Amino acid sequence: MAMTETSPGELAPDEPAVPQEAAPPAPTAGPGAAGNDHKNVGSQYLGMALMFLLAGGVVALLMRAQLASPDADLLNDREYRSLLTFHGTFSVFLFLLPAWIGVATAIVPLQIGAGRLAFPRLQVLAMWLAFSGGALVTASAFATGGRRLISGWSLADPIPEGGAFRGEAVEFLVIGIAFVLAGAVLAAANLITTIIRFRADGLTMRRVPLFTWSVLVSGIVTLLTAPVLIGGMGMLYVDHHFGAHIFSGFTSSGGGSPVLWPRLFWFAAYPFLFALLLPALGAVSEVVAVFARRPIADHAKAVAALTAVGVLAFAGWGSEVPTLQDARWLFAAGALAVLAPIASVVLNWLLTLKDAEDRSLLRSTPMMLALGFVAVLAAGLGASAVSAVDATGDLHANYWQVGQQHLLFFAPATIGFVAAVHYWGPKWWGRHLSAGVGKLEALLLVGGSLLAFLPALVLGLQDMPVRTSSYPGDDEWQAMNAAMSLGSVVLVLGVLAFVLNLLFSVVLKRGTVAPTDPWEGHTLEWFAPSPPPRHNFDKLPEVRSATPLLDLRTAEPAPAGAEAGEA
Amino acid sequence: MSLVPASSYGPAPLAETYRGRALGPPRPPDEVPTGTNVLGALLLFVADLMLLAALVTAWFTIKAGSPSWPPPRTSVGTYIPTVVGITAIMSAFTVQWVVSSVRRNDQRTAIAALVLTLILGICIFNAQWYYMARARFGVADHAYGALFHLLIGYHLVHIGIAILALTLLGARALAGHFGRENYEPLKAAAAVWQYSNFVLLIVITVVFLFSAHA
Numbered sequence: 001m002a003m004t005e006t007s008p009g010e011l012a013p014d015e016p017a018v019p020q021e022a023a024p025p026a027p028t029a030g031p032g033a034a035g036n037d038h039k040n041v042g043s044q045y046l047g048m049a050l051m052f053l054l055a056g057g058v059v060a061l062l063m064r065a066q067l068a069s070p071d072a073d074l075l076n077d078r079e080y081r082s083l084l085t086f087h088g089t090f091s092v093f094l095f096l097l098p099a100w101i102g103v104a105t106a107i108v109p110l111q112i113g114a115g116r117l118a119f120p121r122l123q124v125l126a127m128w129l130a131f132s133g134g135a136l137v138t139a140s141a142f143a144t145g146g147r148r149l150i151s152g153w154s155l156a157d158p159i160p161e162g163g164a165f166r167g168e169a170v171e172f173l174v175i176g177i178a179f180v181l182a183g184a185v186l187a188a189a190n191l192i193t194t195i196i197r198f199r200a201d202g203l204t205m206r207r208v209p210l211f212t213w214s215v216l217v218s219g220i221v222t223l224l225t226a227p228v229l230i231g232g233m234g235m236l237y238v239d240h241h242f243g244a245h246i247f248s249g250f251t252s253s254g255g256g257s258p259v260l261w262p263r264l265f266w267f268a269a270y271p272f273l274f275a276l277l278l279p280a281l282g283a284v285s286e287v288v289a290v291f292a293r294r295p296i297a298d299h300a301k302a303v304a305a306l307t308a309v310g311v312l313a314f315a316g317w318g319s320e321v322p323t324l325q326d327a328r329w330l331f332a333a334g335a336l337a338v339l340a341p342i343a344s345v346v347l348n349w350l351l352t353l354k355d356a357e358d359r360s361l362l363r364s365t366p367m368m369l370a371l372g373f374v375a376v377l378a379a380g381l382g383a384s385a386v387s388a389v390d391a392t393g394d395l396h397a398n399y400w401q402v403g404q405q406h407l408l409f410f411a412p413a414t415i416g417f418v419a420a421v422h423y424w425g426p427k428w429w430g431r432h433l434s435a436g437v438g439k440l441e442a443l444l445l446v447g448g449s450l451l452a453f454l455p456a457l458v459l460g461l462q463d464m465p466v467r468t469s470s471y472p473g474d475d476e477w478q479a480m481n482a483a484m485s486l487g488s489v490v491l492v493l494g495v496l497a498f499v500l501n502l503l504f505s506v507v508l509k510r511g512t513v514a515p516t517d518p519w520e521g522h523t524l525e526w527f528a529p530s531p532p533p534r535h536n537f538d539k540l541p542e543v544r545s546a547t548p549l550l551d552l553r554t555a556e557p558a559p560a561g562a563e564a565g566e567a
Numbered sequence: 568m569s570l571v572p573a574s575s576y577g578p579a580p581l582a583e584t585y586r587g588r589a590l591g592p593p594r595p596p597d598e599v600p601t602g603t604n605v606l607g608a609l610l611l612f613v614a615d616l617m618l619l620a621a622l623v624t625a626w627f628t629i630k631a632g633s634p635s636w637p638p639p640r641t642s643v644g645t646y647i648p649t650v651v652g653i654t655a656i657m658s659a660f661t662v663q664w665v666v667s668s669v670r671r672n673d674q675r676t677a678i679a680a681l682v683l684t685l686i687l688g689i690c691i692f693n694a695q696w697y698y699m700a701r702a703r704f705g706v707a708d709h710a711y712g713a714l715f716h717l718l719i720g721y722h723l724v725h726i727g728i729a730i731l732a733l734t735l736l737g738a739r740a741l742a743g744h745f746g747r748e749n750y751e752p753l754k755a756a757a758a759v760w761q762y763s764n765f766v767l768l769i770v771i772t773v774v775f776l777f778s779a780h781a
Contacts, residue, residue, distance in 0.1 A: 115596040118603050189610040197600045201591065227614045231621025235717070242706040244713035246625060256710035257629045264621060537593040 036120035037534050039428060041127055042106025046421075048127075048134055049099035050499055053414075055138075056090035057492045059083050068485035070473035080469035081150035086141060088153025089173070091410055092276070093180045094134050099417050100279045101126070101187045104215040107424050108191055110525035111212045113200025113543070115535045118193035122186050129183030136176030145169035152467065154269065156262050159247045161239040170240050178233040181226040188219035188226070195219075200524065202543030206303070209523040209546065210289075210296065211420075213303055214282025217310035221275035224314075228268035232261065259323045266320040273409045274313035274338065280416025281306060281345050284370045287423050288349040290519050291367040293358060295547045297351035301344065308341035319388065320396065328391070335388035339381050346374055346381075365438030366519075369419035372446030373412050379450065380408030383457055400460025403453045411449035418445060418498050426514030429506045430531035437501040444494030452487025455480035522547035608755055612762050619766060622717055623773050629710045636778055637711045647698045648771055651691055655764045658687035662733070662760045669740060669750045681737045684760070688730045691767075695723045718770045725763035732756040 034040070063083050066075045075083065109117055117123055140146055145167020151160045160170045195208065195216050208216070238244045239256075246256040289296040296302055315334025318324040324331065349370075353362070361367060383404040387395040395401060418441060426432045458480045464471070471477050505511030517526040526549050528536050541552050594600075630636045637643070661684040668677035699719050704712040736756040739745065745753050 113593060115593055118599075119607060122607075185611070185614045189607055189614065192610055193603060193607045197603045197606060198594070200593065223610060223614050224617055227617035228621045231618045231625075234618075235622070235625060235713075238706060238713055238717065242713075244706045245710050246629070246713050256713075257625075257632050259632075260625055260628045263628070264624060268621075535593075535596045539590040540593045542589045542591065 034534060036124055038109050038117045038120065038123065039106045039532065041120075041123045042102045042104075042428070044127055045098045045102030045105060045130065048131060049095050049102055050502070052090045052094035052134060053099070053495060054499065056087055056095055057495050059087040059090065060488055061492055063087060064485040064488040066469065067471075067481050069482070070471050070475060070478055072470060075469065077469040078147065078150055081152070081467055082141075082147055084467060085149045085152055085155075085173075086137075089137055089177065092153060092273070093177050094137060096276045096410070096413050096417070097180065097184055098130050098134075100215075100218070100276060100413075101130075101184060101191075103283070103417065103420050103424065104191055104219075104279060105187065106428050107420075107525060108212050108215055109194060109198065110427065110528055110532060110536055111209045111523050112195060112198060112203055113524040113527075113537060113540050114194060114198035115537060116198075117190055118198055119190050122190050126183040126186040126190070129179050129186070133176045133179030133181075133183065136172045136179060138176075140169045140172035140176060143167060143169040143172050149173060154262070154265055155236065156265060157467070159236070159258065159261050161236065161247060165240065171237055174233040174236045174240075178230045178237075181230050181233075184222055185226050185230075188222040191215055192219045192223070200540050200543055203524070203548075206300070207543060207546040208303075210285035210299070210302055210306065211279065211282035214278045214285075214306050217306050218275040218278040221271050221278070221310050221313060225268040225272045225275065228264065229272070232264045232268070236261075262321045262323065263318075266317045268317075270317035270320060271310075271313035273405075274309055276413050277342075277409055277416075278306060278309060280373065280413045280420070281309070281342065283416050283420035283423065284373050285345065285349065286521075286523065287366045287370040287419055288352055289547075290423075290521050291361045291364060291370075292352045292356035293361065293520070294352065294355060295522065295545075295550060297348050297355075299546045302348050305341035305344040305348070309338060309345075312338035312341065316388070322393065322396075325393065328393070332388050336385060339384055339388070342377070343381055346377065349374065364519075365433075365435045365442065366419050366423040368439055368442040369415055369422060369445075372442050373415045373419060375446060376407055376415060376449045377412045379454065380404065380406075380412060384408050394463070395460060397465060398460045399456045399462075399464045399466060401466055403456030403460060406453040406456065407449070411445075411453060414495075415442075415445050415449065418442075421498075421502065423519070424525070425502075425506065425511075426518050427525055427528070427530050427532070430514050431506050431509060431511035432514050432518065433501050433505045433511055437497055441494050441497045441501065444490050444497060448487050448489075448491030448494050450487070452484050452491055455483040455487070459484075517549070520549075520553065522550045524548060604751060604755055605758075608758060615762075615766075619721060619769060622714065622721060623769070626714050626718070626773055627777075629714070630778070633710075637715075638709050641704060641709075641711060643698075643702055643715070645775055647694055648775055651694045651698075652767065652771055654687050654691050654694070655767050658684055658691065659761060659764050661687060662757045665733075665737075665740075666750065666754055666757050669745050669753055670747060672747050674740075674743065677740060678737075681733070681740065685730065685733060685737065688726060688733070688760070692723065692726050692730060695719055695726070699723070715774065718774055722763065722767050722770045725766050729756075729760040729763040732759050 062075065063080060066072050066080055105117070105123055109115070140149065145165060146169040148165060148167070149160065149169055151157055155174075158164070160173075195212055199205075199208070235244075235246045239246050239248065244256075247258060247261045249255050249258050285296060285302060312334065316331050316336075316338055317334075318327055318331035319335045356362065362371070383400065384407075387400055387404050390396070390400075395404070422433050422438050459477055462476055462480070464477050464481075471481070514530040516528070516530055518530075519526070523546075524537075524540065524543070525532075527541060541548050545551055661680050664680040665677055665684060668674075668680055699716060702712075702715065704715075706713045706716050733756050736753050740753060
C-alpha cells in the first residue's frame, strides 16, 4: 500500500545526523518479515477503515437527502431502510472497528517500547479476515435480496429470516460481520498479549500510557463481546440457510424465541460501542497532556476511570431491549453509571488544561480536534443521561436515540480517530498532515456533528420515530430535518478534507517531514525515529514514570529527582 | 524546570547515558518473553468460551419458553455421550502423559502415549459424528434440533482442531524437536486438547444434565 512507503533516510534538516546501527536485511518470511511490520498492518487497516468511512458517509448523504424535505420520493421506505442497515454496519463494524485496530496496531508497540507485536503474523490474518468480511458485507448489497435488508444494523426489526428475506444477501451480511469480528478477536488478543508481555523495562502496568491502557480495556471488552455477536451471527446463518427456528416464534413442532436475538445482540453490542469509544478517550488523553506541556492531572484516576468504563459498559445493555421493561430501573442505573467515569476522564483533561503552560498550543490541530471531541462528547453525555432515566422508553424509539448514539459514540469516536491520526501521523509515516486543513477538518467535523445531531434530539422531543423514511409537509419535523441534512453535508465535507489531507500529505508525500519528536511528546514512541525502522528502537531511555520523555526533557544533567514527572 | 526544544535530542543516540539518564538496549526483536504463547492461547480460550456462552444462552432462553424440552417424540439417548465422556476423561490423562514423558526426555513413552491419545481422540470424534448422524431430527426441524447440532458440532470442531494440532506436534516430537528444555508448543497442544474436553463437559452438562431425557 502506497501509504506505508516511507523513506527512512529523510530527516529534517535540523536533525542531528545520528549514526544508526546497521539494520539487518529484512527477511521475506517469518514473523520479522517487512509485510508483518505492525506499522504496515496498521496502515492497511486504516485504508480499509477510510474506504468504509466514505461509503458510510455517502449512504448517510442519500438518506439525509430523502429526509431533507417533506414528501420526498428519492427513496421508498424499503430502500431507505436497507440503506440504514448498511450505514450502521459500515460505520460500526467496517469503519470504527478497523480504524481503532489500525491505530492501536501501529502505535501500541511503539508506546510501550516494544519492537513488534506479540504475534506479528496473527495481526496479518486478522487484517485479512477484516478485509474479507468487508468484501462480503459489500457483496451482500448486490446479492439477491440485498435491497430487502431492512432490519437495521442490529438486525432486529425484523430479524432477517423466513420468506421475506429470501436470497443470499442475509447470509453474506452475517458471515461478513462474523469475519470482521473474528479478526477483531484475534487482533484484540494480540494487542492484550503485547501490552502485558512486551513492555520495556521499568514500564510497569501503573506507568502504561493512557492510550495503551484504553486499548487494553477496549481489547478485553472486545474479547468478551465480539464472540457473542459471532455466535449470534452463526445462529442467524443457521436459521436463514438451513431453515432452523432459533429466532422465530413458537411453531407446532417446537419453535425458538423471538426475544432471544435482541438480548443476545445488545448484551454484546452495547459494551462493544463503548469499546469503540475507549481508544478515543485514551488518544485524546495523550493529546491533551502533551499540548498542555504537563503530565495528565491524575494518571491513576484516569486509568481507574478508563477501566471503569470497560466494566460498567456491561451494565446498561438491557435499556436497548424493549422486552426487558420489568428490569428497566436496573439497566437505567447501569446506563447512567457508565457515564460517570467518562465524565471523570473529561474532568481530568480540564484539570490538566487549567495549568497549561502555553495557551497558544491549544490552537494546534490535534488539540483543536481534542477540544471539539470534548464539546461533542459533553452533548452526548447529557443526552445519554436523559435517555437513561426516561421511564417511558420513548426516547429509545424516537430520534432522541439517533442523536444520543451519534453524540456519545459515533461522532466522538470519529473525531478522536482524526485527532489520533493527526497526532501520531508524523511518527507513523514520518510526514505531518497539513495543519491548516486539519483545523478546517476540526471545524467541519465538530460543527457538522453538532448541527446534524443536536436537531435529532429536538426531533426526539417532537416524537419523530426512528427509521422514518418520509414525513408530510405540514409537519413540525421539517426545520430540524433540514438542519440535520445540512449537518450531514458539513460532516461529509469534513471527512473528505481529512481523507484528501491524508492522501496528499502522506500517500503523495507532500507533508512536512516530521522530526523525531514534533510535539514534545511524553511517551516512548517519540524516542523512535520518524518513521520508526522495522525494529522500532535502537536504544530506550530509562522509564521511571508514566512520562519517560518528559522526565528526559526536564532532567538535570545529574540523575537527581528520580520520580520527576509522576503526577 | 525549563523545557528544552524538541530537536535538542534527536533519534535515539547510541550513548550509554543521555541527560543523566541511562539508555538501555530494547528487547531484541526475535526474543519472545516467557508466557507469551500461553497468555495468547488463554485469551483465545476466553473468547471461544464467550461464543459457547452465546449458544448456551440461546439453549436456556428457548428452553424456558418451550412447553416441552426436548420436543415430544425426540429421543437422543444418553449411551453415546456417556461413552464419549469417559473416553474424554481417559484422553485427558494420556495427553498429560505425553507432556510429562517429553519433560523427562523419555521419547519412547511419549510416542506410545501420543498414539494412545490420538486413538482416543479419533474415537471421540467418531462417536460424536455418529451421534449427530443418527439423531432422528435435523437442524431445521425445531429449535431444539438446531441447538443440539450446534452444541455437539461445536465440540466436534474443537476435538478436530485438537487432533490436528496434536498430530502436527506429534510429528515434530517423533523428529525429536522437543525435550526437557523445549516443549512449550507441545504443552500448548495439550492445553488445546484439555480445552476441548472442557467444552465437552459444558456441552454434556447443558444438553443432558439440564434437560429431561427419558
